[in-house]
Amino acid sequence: MSNHAPSDTLAEPAVFDSLISAARTVRENAYAPYSNFKVGAALRGKSGAVYLGVNVENVAYPEGTCAEAGALAAMVAAGETEFVAAVVIADCPTPVTPCGGCRQKLVEFGKPDAQVLMTTLEGQQMQMTVGDLLPGKFEKSHMDRSK
Numbered sequence: 001m002s003n004h005a006p007s008d009t010l011a012e013p014a015v016f017d018s019l020i021s022a023a024r025t026v027r028e029n030a031y032a033p034y035s036n037f038k039v040g041a042a043l044r045g046k047s048g049a050v051y052l053g054v055n056v057e058n059v060a061y062p063e064g065t066c067a068e069a070g071a072l073a074a075m076v077a078a079g080e081t082e083f084v085a086a087v088v089i090a091d092c093p094t095p096v097t098p099c100g101g102c103r104q105k106l107v108e109f110g111k112p113d114a115q116v117l118m119t120t121l122e123g124q125q126m127q128m129t130v131g132d133l134l135p136g137k138f139e140k141s142h143m144d145r146s147k
């Protein structure tokens with residue numbers, strides 16, 4: 001399957017290989033002078049297109065943004081609102097897991113069976129679905145007061 005073939009199905013290993021490679025490369029551009037913890041993220045949209053993000057920190061610490069948020073913003077800016085697979089990579093002893101806020105951002109744009117692969121630079125991996133990452137997610141139905 002090429003990088004740009006549309007896909008409704010779960011990601012195959014080859015899809016993850018190219019996402020890992022893209023996330024690894026873009027991670028080098030992360031702006032993380034305060035934590036010195038660079039993170040890269042790559043998303044495969046339903047269309048097959050790939051979107052990249054890095055963490056972008058700020059001297060006013062809470063203004064920093066995570067790599068996942070950057071990749072999701074790139075996807076939405078390109079006109080897509082669904083990803084089917086994601087990779088997050090960092091230089092860490094165990095695979096980096098998305099923070100709570102990013103889990104909520106991921107569930108906004110990924111179906112519960114969308115796959116998220118987390119990996120260290122050395123290749124230690126962990127894979128979870130979006131649904132598993134955020135059980136009990138806050139969703140639109142919570143705001144329906146007619147029920």
Ligand code: THU
Pocket residue numbers: 032035037039054055056057064065066067068088096097098099102
């Ligand atoms: N960070 C991410 O970009 N993604 C994650 O999944 C975990 C944490 C960033 C935020 C901050 O710039 C740095 O890593 C340390 O928390």
